Amino acid sequence: MKTDVAVIGTGLSALAAARTIQQSGRQVVLVWPGLSSLYFLFATVDVLGYPTADATEPVADPGGAVARLIAREPTHPYARAGIDAVQASARLMLEWFKEAGLVWEGALNRNFLLPTATGTPKPCCLAPASMTAGDLSRPEPIVFCGFTGYQDFAPELAASNLKRQWSAADVSAVRVTAPGYGPDRLFTSIDLARSFEDASFRDAVAAQLRERLSGDTVRVGVPGVLGLTTPNETFAAFQRAVGRPIFEIPTVPPSVIALRLFDRLRKHLQEAGIEIIWAAPAHAAEVTDGRCRSILLKAAGHELPVEAAAYVVALEDWVDGAFRAGVHTVRDPFFHQAIAWNKVPTDRTAESLFSTQPFEQVGYALTDRLQPADEKGRPLAENVFCAGGAMAGYDPTGTKSRGGMAIATGYRAAREALAA
Amino acid sequence: MITEEFEPMTDTVEEEASVEACTKCTACNTVCPVARSTDIFRGPKALGPDAERFRSPQEAAVTPGLDLCSGCKLCEVTCPSQVSIQEYIRRAQNKGAREKGRSLRDWVLGRTRLLGKLGSMTAPLANFGNSNPLFRVLMERFVGIHRRRPLPKYQWLTFERWFKRHPRPTKSRRKVAYFYGCWVNYNDRRLGERAVAILERNGIEVVVPHQQCCGIPAVVNSNMDLARRYGQQNVRNLTPVAEEMDIVASSTSCGLMLKHDYGHLLDIPGSERLGAKTYDIMEYLWMLHEAGELDTDFQTVPMRLLYHAPCHLKSHGIGYPAMRLLRLIPGVNLEEVDEGCCGISGTFGVKVEKYDLSMKIGSRLFEAVKAAGSDYVLADCETCRMQVEHGAGATSAHPLEILARAYGHG
Ligand SMILES: Cc1cc2nc3c(=O)[nH]c(=O)nc-3n(C[C@H](O)[C@H](O)[C@H](O)COP(=O)(O)OP(=O)(O)OC[C@H]3O[C@@H](n4cnc5c(N)ncnc54)[C@H](O)[C@@H]3O)c2cc1C
Ligand code: SF4
Ligand code: SF4
Ligand code: SF4
Numbered sequence A: 001m002k003t004d005v006a007v008i009g010t011g012l013s014a015l016a017a018a019r020t021i022q023q024s025g026r027q028v029v030l031v032w033p034g035l036s037s038l039y040f041l042f043a044t045v046d047v048l049g050y051p052t053a054d055a056t057e058p059v060a061d062p063g064g065a066v067a068r069l070i071a072r073e074p075t076h077p078y079a080r081a082g083i084d085a086v087q088a089s090a091r092l093m094l095e096w097f098k099e100a101g102l103v104w105e106g107a108l109n110r111n112f113l114l115p116t117a118t119g120t121p122k123p124c125c126l127a128p129a130s131m132t133a134g135d136l137s138r139p140e141p142i143v144f145c146g147f148t149g150y151q152d153f154a155p156e157l158a159a160s161n162l163k164r165q166w167s168a169a170d171v172s173a174v175r176v177t178a179p180g181y182g183p184d185r186l187f188t189s190i191d192l193a194r195s196f197e198d199a200s201f202r203d204a205v206a207a208q209l210r211e212r213l214s215g216d217t218v219r220v221g222v223p224g225v226l227g228l229t230t231p232n233e234t235f236a237a238f239q240r241a242v243g244r245p246i247f248e249i250p251t252v253p254p255s256v257i258a259l260r261l262f263d264r265l266r267k268h269l270q271e272a273g274i275e276i277i278w279a280a281p282a283h284a285a286e287v288t289d290g291r292c293r294s295i296l297l298k299a300a301g302h303e304l305p306v307e308a309a310a311y312v313v314a315l316e317d318w319v320d321g322a323f324r325a326g327v328h329t330v331r332d333p334f335f336h337q338a339i340a341w342n343k344v345p346t347d348r349t350a351e352s353l354f355s356t357q358p359f360e361q362v363g364y365a366l367t368d369r370l371q372p373a374d375e376k377g378r379p380l381a382e383n384v385f386c387a388g389g390a391m392a393g394y395d396p397t398g399t400k401s402r403g404g405m406a407i408a409t410g411y412r413a414a415r416e417a418l419a420a
Numbered sequence B: 001m002i003t004e005e006f007e008p009m010t011d012t013v014e015e016e017a018s019v020e021a022c023t024k025c026t027a028c029n030t031v032c033p034v035a036r037s038t039d040i041f042r043g044p045k046a047l048g049p050d051a052e053r054f055r056s057p058q059e060a061a062v063t064p065g066l067d068l069c070s071g072c073k074l075c076e077v078t079c080p081s082q083v084s085i086q087e088y089i090r091r092a093q094n095k096g097a098r099e100k101g102r103s104l105r106d107w108v109l110g111r112t113r114l115l116g117k118l119g120s121m122t123a124p125l126a127n128f129g130n131s132n133p134l135f136r137v138l139m140e141r142f143v144g145i146h147r148r149r150p151l152p153k154y155q156w157l158t159f160e161r162w163f164k165r166h167p168r169p170t171k172s173r174r175k176v177a178y179f180y181g182c183w184v185n186y187n188d189r190r191l192g193e194r195a196v197a198i199l200e201r202n203g204i205e206v207v208v209p210h211q212q213c214c215g216i217p218a219v220v221n222s223n224m225d226l227a228r229r230y231g232q233q234n235v236r237n238l239t240p241v242a243e244e245m246d247i248v249a250s251s252t253s254c255g256l257m258l259k260h261d262y263g264h265l266l267d268i269p270g271s272e273r274l275g276a277k278t279y280d281i282m283e284y285l286w287m288l289h290e291a292g293e294l295d296t297d298f299q300t301v302p303m304r305l306l307y308h309a310p311c312h313l314k315s316h317g318i319g320y321p322a323m324r325l326l327r328l329i330p331g332v333n334l335e336e337v338d339e340g341c342c343g344i345s346g347t348f349g350v351k352v353e354k355y356d357l358s359m360k361i362g363s364r365l366f367e368a369v370k371a372a373g374s375d376y377v378l379a380d381c382e383t384c385r386m387q388v389e390h391g392a393g394a395t396s397a398h399p400l401e402i403l404a405r406a407y408g409h410g
Helices: A012-024 A062-072 A077-081 A083-099 A155-165 A189-196 A199-212 A231-242 A256-271 A402-419 B027-031 B033-037 B043-052 B074-078 B085-100 B104-109 B112-121 B123-131 B133-142 B159-165 B181-187 B189-201 B216-220 B224-244 B252-264 B271-276 B281-290 B311-316 B321-326 B355-372 B382-392 B399-406
Strands: A002-008 A028-031 A112-115 A121-124 A142-147 A171-176 A219-223 A246-249 A275-277 A282-288 A291-298 A303-313 A384-386 B174-179 B204-207 B246-249 B278-280 B303-307 B332-336 B376-378
Touching (some): A012 A083, A012 A256, A062 A077, A062 A083, A077 A083, A077 A402, A112 A246, A155 A171, A171 A199, A189 A199, A199 A231, A256 A275, A256 B332, A303 A402, B027 B043, B033 B355, B043 B085, B074 B085, B074 B311, B085 B224, B112 B123, B159 B181, B174 B189, B174 B224, B174 B252, B181 B189, B189 B399, B216 B224, B224 B246, B224 B252, B246 B252, B271 B278, B281 B321, B281 B399, B303 B321, B303 B399, B321 B332, B355 B382, B376 B399
Parallel strands (some): A028 A275, A142 A219, A219 A246, B174 B204, B174 B246, B303 B332
Antiparallel strands (some): A112 A121, A282 A291
């Protein structure tokens, strides 16, 4: 099938790229082999949380800090994307969220500091409005509320951890029961999110909570389960019923907050007539004379060639299994190149689970125009541009910068693809 | 960069995804239409890759709730690790049915060709019975077919017999073989006639090779042995044809059987060659268009149309060619209703114990269809069409019908 630009992937970078191309009026097709890591994510866009992977003081002004990072490290993916793309992509996404009916807040000159489900303060730049009342730069006391029998959020754990890490330290925990969820029922965030759309369920939870709260200034942190398809209405109604500021906290997968984001943006693109090809992983690129002529999708029964003038390859590296690691090499799914990382196995992982992992740095080497490059720095194909997690040589986890990186490179790769 | 290789690297996607590939991300559970609609279903992750670790050929298949999986395959479409979730469930369902024995109903529902032969031979009588309330009560009581589920009408003249009398075009650019499936043969000959007319209009001679039921009704009624027998007959009859020409199917699930499930689910040797030459008819027509060979001299069709993408079409991995094609027609106002599974899943929603669940699954789609209003709701899959008609009171059609209209047929 033919199109102007083919975007491979459905993560944040792929979505940002698709939106950029859509706005230019050119035709774009998204190739989707399964849900992306967007689905697991904390559900905020982190532009830069820490200046370096081992820094302990969070960044206050992510826009400014990225500009300094670009000056310091000219080969960093942020530098390749450019500060203009960082700014343009943040604007692009905020405008898009609004148009798609998602209520988000944030700006490049400040970070929120939001508690995670384990009570760790986490810097993030753009966030759903349903989360921002949790900002730890505000002094109001916090009550974490969990549900009896619900395993994906332990309010006591969140409270005890946050107490140690937050100067205001006024934190406590309560548990309420979720009507209809008895001890013999195994349930997930998705089930709760659907129940919260029901007014009687919501009111029953709110009534219990009201009884347990004391103090007028207190705000309440609940797991991110306040509605799945009608989150804006569900959140507003619940907050009204409780009578205190509420904030949602993203849970472990399935993260309802992330799912809402993904579902809404996907549908919004489809409503605009953009086609998504489901269930077809791309597995080879046909390159002749330095240009990619088609990307072959593994459709049922046969290969489906997608012929485009340009391609945006927006893969994650490990989470979605795009790259395959052997004992001595790592290969990419398109060019079937042994890419950048080739240390012996023991060096690929750090011993501690929570320290930064060397394998995170594996990915495509890039040209200045975000083209995947060979060892001499020449593009593997002139009209292929890379965005998001599949770039070599940076550590998104320690610096809390994946989301910002994903949208900035997605935007920039799309601009390059449009020019190619 | 070290280019030297110390081990053979297997191709990324060529490898069969196994239970080991499951990262327990639960993405599959969030999209499962059955899990969304009932809390007694434990979802694809638990019943697929999780339970699979504990299944052994020597032991009985005992995973509770297994038969509630409708087989829509949305879980597989969503899985980031390409785990064959539904195949695990299917095999376990099949094993369970073999151990427990199949009901008469499931035995019959797996044999659409037999049903079709009987139905079309006795068409007026069968249609009368199928719409007679008293008969339906008895059918529910003794056979287990829900009384409110409308059953397809049978036609006396089958597609096969119609085609035998159909005059061949005098000249053609190429040939294509048509896999019409039981639906077109026994219930909707008109759709087959449309397919033939559209292909011939584009200078393509249609060949109708000898064929058997694709086997999907047998698969979904947990009779994989029967499905395999049908599949083997089709592979035997159609592979020589496929050496000479492409094969097109107008039914989404038939096409998916030929393309994918013969090889993957039913392990029929040699079926890959047939699968590689099989196309969904809309996919095929779109390829013609991209090659500049589709006659786009369309009449205006001033209609408001809604498109429901069948779950199994998503599994084809070809996008939505029907939407692309119909947007070429002047006057067409086409929108997608993106509300997921319709709930019927072939014969699933026909059964007395699953009817309510099937209607609940489809309720979101029905509401959206009612709210949007349209001349037709289009779907490539025949059971989707039955379900939206029943659930939303809408008129439905295969996208081919609109294309035929644009070419001036009816
Ligand atoms: C548990 C977890 C929590 C996170 N929390 C946060 C957070 O709070 N804030 C934040 O900003 N970021 C967070 N992240 C990171 C977040 O996932 C990234 O910011 C972002 O999703 C990366 O986008 P991407 O487009 O680069 O990759 P992805 O979202 O992973 O998208 C990659 C795409 O490529 C596709 N693909 C793979 N192989 C192929 C193939 N062969 N053919 C075709 N397509 C293919 C995949 O299906 C997928 O659609 C988190 C990540 C995880 C795992
Ligand atoms: S095939 Fe459909 S019904 Fe069955 S488990 Fe998967 S998503 Fe659920
Ligand atoms: S989506 Fe795939 S990887 Fe995730 S839990 Fe389901 S089967 Fe496992
Ligand atoms: S009948 Fe249609 S929508 Fe429903 S399960 Fe089959 S393909 Fe899915």
